Amino acid sequence: MSNHAGKNNSVKFIDSVDAYDDDSDSLGSVLSDYNNIFYDAPTIEEPKNSEIDFGNFRTSKLCIDDSIDTSLNEPSDEEDSFILDDENMTFSLDEDKLIEKEFNDYLDDEHEILSEANEEKKRKIDQLNSIELNFDNYDLIRKMAIEKYGFVSKNFRRKAWPILILHKIKSLGSPDLIMNSFISIYENMTESQIKNNKYYNQVTLDVVRTLKRFPPEISDKLRLKLQDQLIDLICKILIKHDNLHYYQGYHDICITFLLVAGVQNCLPLIENLTLTHLTCYMESTMESTMKLLFNIMPLIDKLDPQVAEHIQRAELGVIFGLSWLITWYSHVMENLKIILRLYDFFIATDPLMPIYLGAIIVADKADVILEIDCDMASLHTVISKFPSKLNSSEQIENYIKSALKLFETYPPSSLPELNEQWLIKCQLILQQEEERRFQREQEEEMYLRQRKKNKTNDTDNKNNKVAKRKNLNMIRFRDGKSKANKFLFGLTFTVGVAAVAMYALNSNGIKDTPDLFSRFYQILSLKEF
Template identity: 40%
Template sequence: MKKVKKRQQPSRSRTVHDSGPRHEEHVSWKKQKLVDIHQALNSDPVDIETLRRAAVSEGGLLTDDVRRKVWPKLLSVNVFELPAKPAKNVRENHKDYNQVLLDVRRSLRRFPRGMRAGEREVLQEQLIDIILDVLRRNPQLHYYQGYHDIVVTFLLVVGERMAIAMVETLSNHHLRDFMDPTMDSTKHILNYLMPILEQVDPELHGFMLRAEVGTIFALSWLITWYGHVLSDFRHVLRLYDFFLASHPLMAIYFAAVIVLYREREVKSSDCDMASVHHLLSQIPQNLPYEQLIARAQSLFNRYPPTLLASCAALQSRKSIAISSFQDFQTSTLQQRPDSVLRQQLRQQLHQRHSTNLDQTRANAQNSGAHQLIKMAVWGLSATLGAAALAVAQTAMDWGPDFLLQLF
């Protein structure tokens, strides 16, 4: 009987070896990006331009740990000078309390799947506090439905106190037009969408004009930075990396590239408002995000807002976010690295502690031995207390995340 020669199978080691170089190249790319980010964060002043490029380029900021370090720098937030936790006894008196409460209660899908109900409820209470605290301290800002979708993203990544500082800065700059008393400024930002389409694809632009679809389909995309319409939190975070490092109008450029990406679907639909609006308002969840981010950046460079503003529809109103952006970007360029800020805080705490002790001694000399003991105790507790101060100074060497737990 003739033996059939078995076909030789590739060995397991061969398979691993074949895929090795590609895997190593991928790991090496990520490692190099992390090194670049680390060096930028530790430069004095912080190398903001490198951080912006890292946030925009492929993969974004890679991990939440990196985001907790980079996001505050992109917004010029000092993580060692964060606002205190909001007082619980004042929020019910705020005019927007009931609406914020309703919106937050409906935001269950924005929290990680599998999170225990008790944990989620704590985060929802913090979300309410953050929103109302920012609004209370900034009366020029007005709440809008969808704002909570942005705030919850920062809460989940950076925690309550840092989220307050970051959201406050963001609300006064990138989101400022959405927080006017009326929707006029928001409509103005939406009006940039059609001129972008006209520049890139006049045929698609003409089709949408004939359909009279307008731009309202992109409203929830814009005012929530896509947080409300994307189900995968990873994609939301990737877009937030991009938007935080970019011009305030980048979210509308991204809306334009989504429409351009779906150009064949749009042109194949019935040319009427209902059909096109229904199609575009249902945003696909499997978008090629890196490809679209790169294209949005390219379109922004090729057709900047100053070029689009020549359109008659964009000449009737001035955007606060756009007009203040250059000054805001300049203000981010002279930040100190966290190691320096940590040292400054240590010195401030030490100086405050020493001043209190000196004052205690001076007062005690005039009030006898019993008063000396009484005032010494008061002097130590006026800052962090002697033991707490030692713990806090040790925490500073660990980093801001540990330090913030003490306050």
């Protein structure tokens, strides 16, 4: 099981693959690149008194050490909106009012929505405005959240989300009363408590990276203040619930609520949603989170078995969907309108609905997936980025509709059985892969043997040809030499006989010349030429 860095080993991220066994099935190996899903570089929890360069992120909460020199933060011609108090840099009162007005204008988006909306969306807005927002109308409000276009505007979400989230504790009073009771608890928390929280530095480091999560129409000054407030609200929730463990990605959910409800109203909403939908993600380990995430593959298998088998053969696992689940897709998507539409859907449905939606997204991209080589790295790169390419409102509505149908067909109660079936199928796939691997190894071995044999035969044949050629040359040489010797002997013998004959004819001293010729003739007749 993974170890989590930070104080008391509480912050969830993986810092080294070497910390785990070589067992590819271990959870540690599955999570070894957990940080890279969120950030390009590994995250570390900085020492409490270290200086961190936060660039233009210069509000009070970023002064991790109050002793850091703030002389560079003095007002200039370009930044006359900042002043320094005795301890921290803050906004002036006038600047605060301007920023607050800008944020309220941003939240009140119904007029803008109406000017851009089609007729169907305008009718949905009219239906929403006709609903009395209280717990008695919970079922109707929930239905409207799930149906096409959801709550449409931030203005309505700010009023409707509390009904959906706080419904389970409706016995405590009206939505406004419950909200106010939670807010009063947080107001008593001090700056010192926030800065001394064990997650403060990690939260601060993560919030610095949230630039892309803010709408481009928001000014830098408002963004800086919202980031400052984001640090506060996360730490306050973690202070109140010290049994919860912060994880990277939690800030993505919190910032979404902040951009809808504002810092005060979002606190009780985030807290209660954390205790109902996000609790298992905030345990000391990622074990429960991964158990939930494993459900995505059996669902993909039911939607498209070929895609599921392709992913399984590549040994990809389910890590591609981790950030989808624990951030409700808000980290991997850039379109805030689509993110808010999904939040309407997730708040109003089962905590496992993000997994059902993920299965729909993957299965819908079957053609793309099956064209990719059965390779872990290649598949992970492509699949993990699918949600980031979703910018069509109509496409998201189709996905939501399909996810609901999948949920109805295979409710959470059926998932254990689906996992058993998928496990059996995985074992079969593994057996098939082992057989294919063995067959490939056998074929490669046979090929190498045949190649070696052919090479040996070629060498033997070549040697035989050389030997035969040498033998033939030697025979030819001996035959030629033998004929030459015979010819020479015959010639020499003939010349010798002729010489003897001439000598006999010209000499009167030898009387037995015929006998001599007779002897030579006998010798000649006995030789084999």
